[in-house]
Amino acid sequence: MVTTTEYLILAAALFTIGVIGVLTRRNIIIIFMSIELILNAVNINLVAFSNYWQQFTGQIYALFVITVAAAEAAVGLGIIIALFRNKETVNADEIDLLKW
Amino acid sequence: MTFDQILFYCLAAIAIISALMVITRRNPVHSAMFLITTLFSVAGIYLQLHAEFLAAVQVIVYVGGIMVLFLFVIMLVNLEVVSTERRFNKQWIIALIASAVLLVEFGYVIVRGGKSSLLPPVTGPAQDLTRKNSEQIGLMLYQNYMLPFEIASLLLLVAIIGAVILAKRRLASDK
Numbered sequence: 440m441v442t443t444t445e446y447l448i449l450a451a452a453l454f455t456i457g458v459i460g461v462l463t464r465r466n467i468i469i470i471f472m473s474i475e476l477i478l479n480a481v482n483i484n485l486v487a488f489s490n491y492w493q494q495f496t497g498q499i500y501a502l503f504v505i506t507v508a509a510a511e512a513a514v515g516l517g518i519i520i521a522l523f524r525n526k527e528t529v530n531a532d533e534i535d536l537l538k539w
Numbered sequence: 540m541t542f543d544q545i546l547f548y549c550l551a552a553i554a555i556i557s558a559l560m561v562i563t564r565r566n567p568v569h570s571a572m573f574l575i576t577t578l579f580s581v582a583g584i585y586l587q588l589h590a591e592f593l594a595a596v597q598v599i600v601y602v603g604g605i606m607v608l609f610l611f612v613i614m615l616v617n618l619e620v621v622s623t624e625r626r627f628n629k630q631w632i633i634a635l636i637a638s639a640v641l642l643v644e645f646g647y648v649i650v651r652g653g654k655s656s657l658l659p660p661v662t663g664p665a666q667d668l669t670r671k672n673s674e675q676i677g678l679m680l681y682q683n684y685m686l687p688f689e690i691a692s693l694l695l696l697v698a699i700i701g702a703v704i705l706a707k708r709r710l711a712s713d714k
Contacts, residue, residue: 440541440543440544441543441544441547441587444649445547445551446584446588447649448649449551449554449555449584451642451645451646451649452555452642453554453555453558453577454645455638455641455642455645456555456558456559456561456562457558457562458637458638458641459562459634459635459638460561460562462630462631462634462637462638463562463627463628463630463631463634463635464562464626464627464628465624465625465626465627465628466567466626468567468570468609468612468613468616469561469562469567469570471609472561472570472571472574472609473561473562475574475578475601475605476558476561476574476577479577479578479581479601482581482593482597483581483584486584486585486588486590486593487588489588489590490588490589490590493666493667494666495666495675495676495679496679498590498592498593498676499676499679499680499684501590501593502593502596502676502680503687503691505593505596505597505600505601506691506694506695507691507694508601508605509600509604509605509695509698510694510695510697510698511698512605512608512609513608513698513699513701513702514698514701514702514705516608516609516611516612516702516706517701517702517703517704517705517706518705519612519616520612520615520616520705520706521705521706523615523616524708529616530624531628532628532629
């Protein structure tokens with residue numbers, strides 16, 4: 440029997456790895472993948488609590504999170520393509536039009 | 540140690556190691572491949588938690604849909620210079636310190652909250668997660684969560700239109 444705490448620890452570890460990826464990487468596509476990691480960590484939490492309380496609500500919420508992740512990926516990758524067309528770069532620290 | 544626990548620790552180890560690979564590899568295609576491994580092991584963890592439908596959705600939507608989209612975009616924008624230039628930005632030390640603080644906070648909450656009875660008791664009768672998973676999720680989705688379901692469909696429609704508009708090539712005729 441695996442306890443809920445162990446699932447929470449796994450989710451916390453994945454979440455932190457995702458945060459590190461978002462904060463340290465330069466490649467904007469890998470930053471995006473790190474965001475997917477973060478969303479997955481949250482989903483593990485939701486499903487773990489769904490199992491803990493024997494309620495389906497957590498699983499349905501996780502389903503909506505996956506929907507939002509799909510929408511976010513589509514729009515975000517569209518933004519990346521538009522950026523690449525204008526700036527010829529995929530490095531997040533070179534896209535500094537709002538900085539002066 | 541039961542079979543359940545061995546399976547969980549294997550899946551968790553695969554998930555965490557390949558997640559680390561995702562954020563450290565130089566080549567974005569390798570990162571995408573390791574992310575697929577992570578997503579598969581998370582699907583296995585869903586199976587352990589009696590979320591069979593969600594595990595299937597995870598494989599179909601994430602691995603089959605989102606990751607293919609990622610690979611498409613990597614192929615579209617991949618540059619030769621990516622293999623030679625720096626992987627991490629200048630503020631990576633501060634970022635690591637902030638992440639360490641975050642991890643300590645998580646650890647504190649889990650250790651303190653793990654044994655306490657802060658969690659409120661269940662409202663409503665317990666549902667049987669182990670039987671007819673897809674059927675029960677479908678029923679709840681169309682009965683209790685009808686409005687969020689419709690809003691999600693609207694969100695997806697907006698995302699489709701937005702992605703097309705953003706990725707569309709600007710023609711010379713329209714400014």
